[in-house]
Amino acid sequence: MSAVNFDNVTCPQPLRDYPQVVLGHGGGGQLSAELIEHLFVPAFRNPALEALGDAAIVPPPAGRLALTTDAYVVRPLFFPGGSIGELAVNGTVNDLAVSGAEPLYLTASFILEEGFPLADLQQIVERMAAAAVHAGVRIVTGDTKVVERGHGDGCFITTAGVGWVPPGRTLGPEQIRPGDAVLVSGPMGNHGIAILSVREGLEFETVIPSDTAALNGLIAHMLAVCPDIRVMRDPTRGGLAASLNEFARHSGWGIEIHDNRIPVEEPVRAACDLLGLDPLLVANEGKVVAIVPAPAADGLITAMQQHPLGQQAAIIGQVTEQHPKRVVARTPIGGSRIITLPMGEQLPRIC
Amino acid sequence: MSAVNFDNVTCPQPLRDYPQVVLGHGGGGQLSAELIEHLFVPAFRNPALEALGDAAIVPPPAGRLALTTDAYVVRPLFFPGGSIGELAVNGTVNDLAVSGAEPLYLTASFILEEGFPLADLQQIVERMAAAAVHAGVRIVTGDTKVVERGHGDGCFITTAGVGWVPPGRTLGPEQIRPGDAVLVSGPMGNHGIAILSVREGLEFETVIPSDTAALNGLIAHMLAVCPDIRVMRDPTRGGLAASLNEFARHSGWGIEIHDNRIPVEEPVRAACDLLGLDPLLVANEGKVVAIVPAPAADGLITAMQQHPLGQQAAIIGQVTEQHPKRVVARTPIGGSRIITLPMGEQLPRIC
Numbered sequence: 001m002s003a004v005n006f007d008n009v010t011c012p013q014p015l016r017d018y019p020q021v022v023l024g025h026g027g028g029g030q031l032s033a034e035l036i037e038h039l040f041v042p043a044f045r046n047p048a049l050e051a052l053g054d055a056a057i058v059p060p061p062a063g064r065l066a067l068t069t070d071a072y073v074v075r076p077l078f079f080p081g082g083s084i085g086e087l088a089v090n091g092t093v094n095d096l097a098v099s100g101a102e103p104l105y106l107t108a109s110f111i112l113e114e115g116f117p118l119a120d121l122q123q124i125v126e127r128m129a130a131a132a133v134h135a136g137v138r139i140v141t142g143d144t145k146v147v148e149r150g151h152g153d154g155c156f157i158t159t160a161g162v163g164w165v166p167p168g169r170t171l172g173p174e175q176i177r178p179g180d181a182v183l184v185s186g187p188m189g190n191h192g193i194a195i196l197s198v199r200e201g202l203e204f205e206t207v208i209p210s211d212t213a214a215l216n217g218l219i220a221h222m223l224a225v226c227p228d229i230r231v232m233r234d235p236t237r238g239g240l241a242a243s244l245n246e247f248a249r250h251s252g253w254g255i256e257i258h259d260n261r262i263p264v265e266e267p268v269r270a271a272c273d274l275l276g277l278d279p280l281l282v283a284n285e286g287k288v289v290a291i292v293p294a295p296a297a298d299g300l301i302t303a304m305q306q307h308p309l310g311q312q313a314a315i316i317g318q319v320t321e322q323h324p325k326r327v328v329a330r331t332p333i334g335g336s337r338i339i340t341l342p343m344g345e346q347l348p349r350i351c
Numbered sequence: 352m353s354a355v356n357f358d359n360v361t362c363p364q365p366l367r368d369y370p371q372v373v374l375g376h377g378g379g380g381q382l383s384a385e386l387i388e389h390l391f392v393p394a395f396r397n398p399a400l401e402a403l404g405d406a407a408i409v410p411p412p413a414g415r416l417a418l419t420t421d422a423y424v425v426r427p428l429f430f431p432g433g434s435i436g437e438l439a440v441n442g443t444v445n446d447l448a449v450s451g452a453e454p455l456y457l458t459a460s461f462i463l464e465e466g467f468p469l470a471d472l473q474q475i476v477e478r479m480a481a482a483a484v485h486a487g488v489r490i491v492t493g494d495t496k497v498v499e500r501g502h503g504d505g506c507f508i509t510t511a512g513v514g515w516v517p518p519g520r521t522l523g524p525e526q527i528r529p530g531d532a533v534l535v536s537g538p539m540g541n542h543g544i545a546i547l548s549v550r551e552g553l554e555f556e557t558v559i560p561s562d563t564a565a566l567n568g569l570i571a572h573m574l575a576v577c578p579d580i581r582v583m584r585d586p587t588r589g590g591l592a593a594s595l596n597e598f599a600r601h602s603g604w605g606i607e608i609h610d611n612r613i614p615v616e617e618p619v620r621a622a623c624d625l626l627g628l629d630p631l632l633v634a635n636e637g638k639v640v641a642i643v644p645a646p647a648a649d650g651l652i653t654a655m656q657q658h659p660l661g662q663q664a665a666i667i668g669q670v671t672e673q674h675p676k677r678v679v680a681r682t683p684i685g686g687s688r689i690i691t692l693p694m695g696e697q698l699p700r701i702c
Contacts, residue, residue, distance in 0.1 A: 022695065023695060023699045024694055024695015025695070026588075026699070027588055027589065027693065027694075027695040027699065028587065028588025028589035028593050028634075028693075029588075029589050029593060029692050029693035029694050029695050030691075030692045030693065030694045030695070031694055031695045032588075032589075032695075033692065048418075051523065052597075052601070053450050053523065054419060054445075054446035054447075054449050054450050054584060054585070055417040055418060055419035055446050055447050055449075055450035055452055055512070055514065056417065056418045056419065057415050057416070057417050057450065057452075057516055058415065058416045058417075058418060059415060059416070060411065060412065060414060060415055060416055060515070061411060061416070063411060064408050064409065064410060064411055065408070065409045065410070065411055065412070065416075065456075065513065066406040066407065066408050066409075067399075067406060067407045067409060067456055067458055067491055067492055067511075067513060068405060068406035068407065068458065068492055069458035069459070069460045069492060069493060069494050069509070069511055070460065070494045071460040071461065071462050071494050071495075071496040071509065072496075073377075073462060073496045073498050094405075095405035095406050096405075096406050098405050098406075099404050099405050099406035099408065101406055101408075105416075105418055107418055107419065107420035107511045108420070109420045109421065109422040109509045109511075110422065111422050111424060111462065111507055111509075140418055141418055141419055141420060142420060143420050143421045143422050143509075144422075145422040145423075145424045145507075145700075146699070147424050147504060147507075147699075147700060148699065148700075150501070151503070151504040152502070152503060152504065153498060153502040153503065156462055156496075156498075156507070158420070158422065158460045158462075158494075158509035158511075160418075160420055160458045160460075160509075160511030161406070162416065162418060162513060163406065164411070165408055172402065172404065233405060234405070236379065237377075237378055237379025237380075237383075238378065238379035238380050238383075242379050242380060246403075250403070283379075340381075341380050341381045341384065342378065342379075342380035342381065343375055343378075343380050343381045343382055344373065344374060344375015344376070344378040344380050344381070344382045344383075348374045348377070348378065348497070348498075348499065349496075349498060349499075
C-alpha cells in the first residue's frame with residue numbers, strides 16, 4: 001500500500017472558490033458534498049438531516065399522515081416581503097395546515113442553473129432555514145441537480161411536506177352544509193401584486209409586500225376554538241376564486257359572497273384597478289379561507305382577530321342551496337356575478 | 352339570481368384542444384384542473400390522490416418514517432430501457448429501500464416548459480404510474496408549474512418518498528466493521544452508458560439499455576436473509592466510487608475492492624474503454640451496493656442470485672483497518688489505486 005498517495009484529499013472543501021453554481025455541484029461528487037456540508041447542512045441543521053443518508057429517518061407521527069408537495073418557480077426570486085425560500089417553506093407548511101395536519105418535516109429539492117450565484121443560493125437557503133424555524137418544521141433531507149446554462153432559470157425549489165392529522169379530524173368540501181359561513185383570515189391579493197409590481201417595474205405610492213407566512217399557528221388556534229371547521233384552503237394560484245370554486249364544485253352546493261365584505265388593502269385595490277385585475281383572482285401566500293358552521297363563525301372571527309395573522313379576519317359569505325356548484329358574488333348595488341375558475345394563469349410564476 | 356348565466360361551464364374539459372403545455376396549465380385555474388383530472392388522476396388513480404386536497408391524508412406507517420426526495424432532470428427524457436418517468440419513481444423508491452425502509456407513498460411535482468408536448472407528458476405519467484404499480488407504492492399528491500419557453504427544459508420532475516422502517520432496524524455507515532464484506536447486486540455502469548450513447552449519438556454494436564428498476568423487492572429479500580446488513584446505497588450519480596467513498600469516510604474505516612471482481616457487462620466495458628470512462632464512476636439506477644458481516648456474505652449472495660435483479664450479485668471487496676477513510680482498488684496485476692470521490696459531474700443530467 002505504500003505506493004498509494006494519501007495526500008489526495010477527499011473531504012469536502014469550503015465553497016469559496018466557486019462564486020457560481022457549476023454543473024459539478026449537481027454531480028454527486030466532491031463539489032456536491034461541499035455544497036451539502038458547507039451550505040445546506042449548516043443552514044438546516046438537525047439530526048435527521050445530518051445523518052446524510054439516502055433517506056431521512058424520523059420518529060413516526062401520532063396519527064394519519066398528511067403529504068403534500070409544491071414546486072416553486074417564482075420570478076423574481078427575491079421580492080418585497082420575501083423570496084422563493086420563504087415561499088418554498090411557508091407554501092408547503094400551509095398546504096399541510098389547511099388540510100388539518102400539524103406540519104412536521106419538509107424535504108427540499110433544488111434545480112439550479114449553471115452560473116447561478118452561490119451567494120444568492122446561500123441567502124435563499126438561510127431564508128428557508130429561518131422560515132422553517134419560525135413554522136416549527138424541520139427540513140430533513142434534500143437533493144440538488146444542476147442544469148446547463150439556458151436550460152433552467154436560476155433556481156427552482158420543490159418542497160414536500162409531511163404532517164400528522166389527529167384522530168377524528170376530517171376536513172374536506174364534502175363536510176360543507178348549506179347555511180355554513182365563509183370566512184377569510186385577512187386581505188386578499190397582496191402576494192400577487194407584490195410580485196407583479198417588482199416584475200413589471202411598476203411603482204405604486206406604497207411598496208406592497210408579499211403576505212407570505214406560515215399559517216399553522218393561526219390554524220391550530222382556529223381548530224382549537226372551532227374543531228368542526230368544514231374545510232380550509234390557502235388561496236394561492238387562482239386566488240380566492242379558485243378555492244371557492246373548488247369548494248362549490250366538490251361539495252355540490254352554491255357559495256354566495258359579498259364583494260363589499262372581502263378585505264382588500266387600499267394599495268392592493270388601487271393596483272388591481274390600475275391593472276384591470278380582480279383581487280379575487282390574485283394569489284395570496286399567507287391567508288386562509290375557511291367554511292365553518294354558521295353558529296361558530298362570530299366566535300371564530302373574534303378568536304382569529306387575536307392572532308397576528310388574523311387581525312383582519314372577516315365573514316365574507318355563506319353556503320347556499322341555490323346555484324349548486326357555482327360561486328356568486330353580490331355587488332354592493334344589488335347585482336350579482338358568477339365567479340368562475342380562471343382558465344389559466346393570470347400572473348405566471350407567482351409562486 | 353335569474354340574471355346569472357349558468358351556461359358558464361367550470362368543470363374541467365378534456366385535454367384534446369391543447370397539444371402542448373401552455374402557461375395556463377400551471378396557473379391553478381381551469382386548465383390546471385383539466386390536466387389533473389384528465390391526465391394525472393386517471394394515471395395515478397388512488398383514493399388519497401382522488402380527494403384532491405392540498406395534502407393527501409394516508410394511513411400512518413407502522414414504524415419510524417423514512418423521507419427522501421430527488422429532482423430528475425435527465426436528458427433525453429426517453430432513452431433505451433426507460434424514461435424520466437421510471438427514474439422518478441424507481442430512484443426515490445430505491446433511496447427509501449437502501450435506507451431499510453419499506454416504500455409506501457410518493458409525491459410528484461412537475462416543472463414543465465411552455466410548449467412541451469402533452470403527448471410526451473402523458474407517456475411520462477403513464478410510465479410513472481406503471482413503475483409505481485410495479486414497485487407497490489402510491490403516488491398520492493402532486494403539483495404542476497409551467498415556466499415560459501426557454502426558461503426550463505421540457506420536463507423536470509421532483510418526487511418525494513415516504514416509507515417506514517421496522518423497529519430495531521438501523522442501517523448506516525457507522526455500523527460498518529473491519530472484515531465486513533462489500534457486495535454489489537449486479538453489473539455496474541449500464542444507466543450512464545445508456546444515457547450517454549443516445550445523447551451523444553454513439554452507436555455501439557449492442558444497444559445498452561438503462562438498468563432502471565425498483566430495488567425494494569430485492570432489498571426486502573436481502574434483509575430477510577441477512578437482517579444485520581450494515582449499510583446499503585444505490586450507486587447513482589458518482590457511481591460505485593461515490594457510494595464506497597461515502598461508506599469509508601463516514602465509517603472511518605478503509606475499503607478495499609478488487610477490480611476483477613466487479614461485474615461489468617462487456618458492451619458497457621467496451622463503451623467505457625472507448626470513451627475513457629471508469630465504470631466505477633458511471634451511474635446505475637437499479638443496483639445496490641451493501642456492506643455485510645463477512646460470515647453472512649456467501650449465503651446472502653446465493654439468495655440474491657435467486658432474485659431477477661440480483662442474478663449477477665458478487666462480493667467485490669472488504670472493509671479494512673488499513674488506509675482509513677480511503678477506498679483502494681487492487682488491480683489484477685498486483686497494483687493498487689485510490690478510488691477518489693469524483694470532483695463533479697462526469698456525465699451531467701444522468702438522472
